[in-house]
Amino acid sequence: MNKNRPVNLDISTIKLPAPALVSILHRISGVVLFAVVALLLCMLDSSLESEQGFQKVADFFTSVPAKLLLWASLAALIYHLIAGVRHLLMDIGLGESLEGGRRGAVIVLVLSVVLILLAGVLVW
Numbered sequence: 765m766n767k768n769r770p771v772n773l774d775i776s777t778i779k780l781p782a783p784a785l786v787s788i789l790h791r792i793s794g795v796v797l798f799a800v801v802a803l804l805l806c807m808l809d810s811s812l813e814s815e816q817g818f819q820k821v822a823d824f825f826t827s828v829p830a831k832l833l834l835w836a837s838l839a840a841l842i843y844h845l846i847a848g849v850r851h852l853l854m855d856i857g858l859g860e861s862l863e864g865g866r867r868g869a870v871i872v873l874v875l876s877v878v879l880i881l882l883a884g885v886l887v888w
Contacts, residue, residue, distance in 0.1 A: 782869035790847035796840040831887050838883040843876045 772778065780788070811821040824830050850872050854860055859868040 781866070782873065783865045786847055786850070786869040786872050790844060790851075793840040793844040793847070796837075797844055800837045800840065835884050835887045838887065839876075839880045842879045842883060843872075846872050846876050846879070 807821050807824075811818040825834070850859070850868050854865075854868070859865055
């Protein structure tokens, strides 16, 4: 093996295949969901402490930053769910070929974008 071959270390020029992108985004969305659940549990605790706490949380959810946070949370949930279903389908043998993996990844990306946009319409 030639150890003197050139190595491309510029991440911006590396093009990931669709299945790799779907896999990485699935992991990222899982981490985001973990953080969101912690935040929502804190808000639930605050809303259950008193009437003022409930009103504070209710007022927060009417603000623009809260709607953006809610939309981002829904986006992570939608994407994670769709990508998870793809993984379950692959576990039973569907889409395991190279072409099937590519098609499944593209379907996950397209379906996620459509549903995330619909969620944005519902939030706003």
